Amino acid sequence: MDPMEIWLRMRMVSHLSTVNAAAIVEKLIALNNVKIASLRACGLSPNQCIQFIHANSKAIYAAMKWLDVSEHKLITLSDPNYPYLL
Secondary structure: HHHHHHHHHHHHOOOHHHHHHHHHHHHHHHHHHOHHHHHHOOOOOOOHHHHHHHOOHHHHHHHHHOOOOOOOOOOOOOOOOOOOOO
């Protein structure tokens, strides 16, 4: 799964702090595996795993299409351009 899609899906998971979400995303990207077992191993609850796996596909598709435009960029917490004062 594309790292940007992982970030987008993680954004749709409820009851997860930004710091925890960022750490989980980094682990998932490093593992290159987003199966339920890896999601659980990264600390997501069963309900959060379902939210991640069954995230709104239309919203993800729309965001990925938007990101296809060269002038558009998703700035994540791991991006050096992220404004850490936010």
